[in-house]
Amino acid sequence: MMxxxxxxxxxxxxxxxxxQIIEGIASxxxxxxxxxxxxxxLSSDLGINMHTVNKAYSALKQEGYVEIHRQKGVVVQNSLxxxxxxxxxxxxxxxxxxxxxxxxxxxSEDALLELCRSIFKQIRSSGKAT
Amino acid sequence: MMxxxxxxxxxxxxxxxxxQIIEGIASxxxxxxxxxxxxxxLSSDLGINMHTVNKAYSALKQEGYVEIHRQKGVVVQNSLxxxxxxxxxxxxxxxxxxxxxxxxxxxSEDALLELCRSIFKQIRSSGKAT
DNA sequence: TGTCTGTTATACAACTACTATAACAGATAA
DNA sequence: TTATCTGTTATAGTAGTTGTATAACAGACA
Numbered sequence: 560m561m562x563x564x565x566x567x568x569x570x571x572x573x574x575x576x577x578x579q580i581i582e583g584i585a586s587x588x589x590x591x592x593x594x595x596x597x598x599x600x601l602s603s604d605l606g607i608n609m610h611t612v613n614k615a616y617s618a619l620k621q622e623g624y625v626e627i628h629r630q631k632g633v634v635v636q637n638s639l640x641x642x643x644x645x646x647x648x649x650x651x652x653x654x655x656x657x658x659x660x661x662x663x664x665x666x667s668e669d670a671l672l673e674l675c676r677s678i679f680k681q682i683r684s685s686g687k688a689t
Numbered sequence: 690m691m692x693x694x695x696x697x698x699x700x701x702x703x704x705x706x707x708x709q710i711i712e713g714i715a716s717x718x719x720x721x722x723x724x725x726x727x728x729x730x731l732s733s734d735l736g737i738n739m740h741t742v743n744k745a746y747s748a749l750k751q752e753g754y755v756e757i758h759r760q761k762g763v764v765v766q767n768s769l770x771x772x773x774x775x776x777x778x779x780x781x782x783x784x785x786x787x788x789x790x791x792x793x794x795x796x797s798e799d800a801l802l803e804l805c806r807s808i809f810k811q812i813r814s815s816g817k818a819t
Numbered sequence: 820t821g822t823c824t825g826t827t828a829t830a831c832a833a834c835t836a837c838t839a840t841a842a843c844a845g846a847t848a849a
Numbered sequence: 850t851t852a853t854c855t856g857t858t859a860t861a862g863t864a865g866t867t868g869t870a871t872a873a874c875a876g877a878c879a
Contacts, residue, residue: 571836578786585792597855608838613856624793630846630855642794650791651804656708657783658808662715663754664772666780668809672802674781678788679798701867727824738869743825760824760877 560588564605572607576615584624584635586686595625595633690718694735702737706745714754714765716816725755725763
């Protein structure tokens with residue numbers, strides 16, 4: 560799986576990493592049980608520090624996306640976390656300000672829903688492509 | 690309009706402020722042309738520093754939500770910014786990781802769309818209420 | 820003139836993001 | 850056993866962000 564880092568972005572490097580890996584899992588590009596590159600190899604591939612990759616991996620572990628086997632390395636969880644009430648609350652907290660902004664920018668409800676649908680589609684198809 | 694600050698949250702204070710004010714504008718609770726409290730009065734009401742409020746107001750000005758008249762203070766823009774291509778790109782960048790996460794948590798497309806619809810509804814109705 | 824407004828300049832403490840070395844411990848293969 | 854791979858931990862430095870604290874400035878208006 561291809562991972563790209565934008566050093567100019569104001570999004571922290573480890574967040575860019577976690578986002579892309581989560582999208583990889585969502586799309587199926589990263590299969591359950593598949594191993595991620597080691598912190599050392601990925602950091603040297605991307606030209607960034609080992610600890611930055613480690614921070615991303617630790618966050619993914621914390622949130623239940625991966626588990627870690629010594630020597631085997633970091634592996635995508637077979638059973639991903641199910642959404643519970645806490646997750647839905649936190650999801651709403653993230654979406655709410657985005658919707659407020661959209662309303663102010665005169666983006667209609669339909670337009671936003673359509674954007675969501677197209678992103679769902681994109682993610683699903685990007686998994687099949689790989 | 691009621692503004693509440695959560696000092697325990699990991700969301701920066703000035704971000705909490707901008708989010709709530711933007712939601713206020715979106716809902717109509719803050720009318721076009723209406724004046725916001727002065728940085729000094731709002732900061733003392735909330736028990737936070739003047740500069741924190743000022744940072745929120747400056748961000749709102751930067752993004753075109755308010756304009757500033759000396760003496761009159763900070764006033765909601767009559768013509769809010771319209772969504773352009775750049776806005777849609779940045780909107781997709783925000784929504785994309787949320788959708789990836791949702792997929793991994795087994796949240797269906799329909800469930801997420803329904804959440805968006807309910808938030809739209811909430812925001813619109815909260816404006817009428819006030 | 821006094822008082823309101825936003826603005827600007829400094830400065831400080833705490834925290835975050837990223838980097839840099841270095842070392843440790845478990846697992847595996849030669 | 851030894852070498853090499855894995856993640857983990859410790860320490861430390863730089864830079865930037867967040868929030869606070871004083872203080873002063875300039876425009877507007879009663």
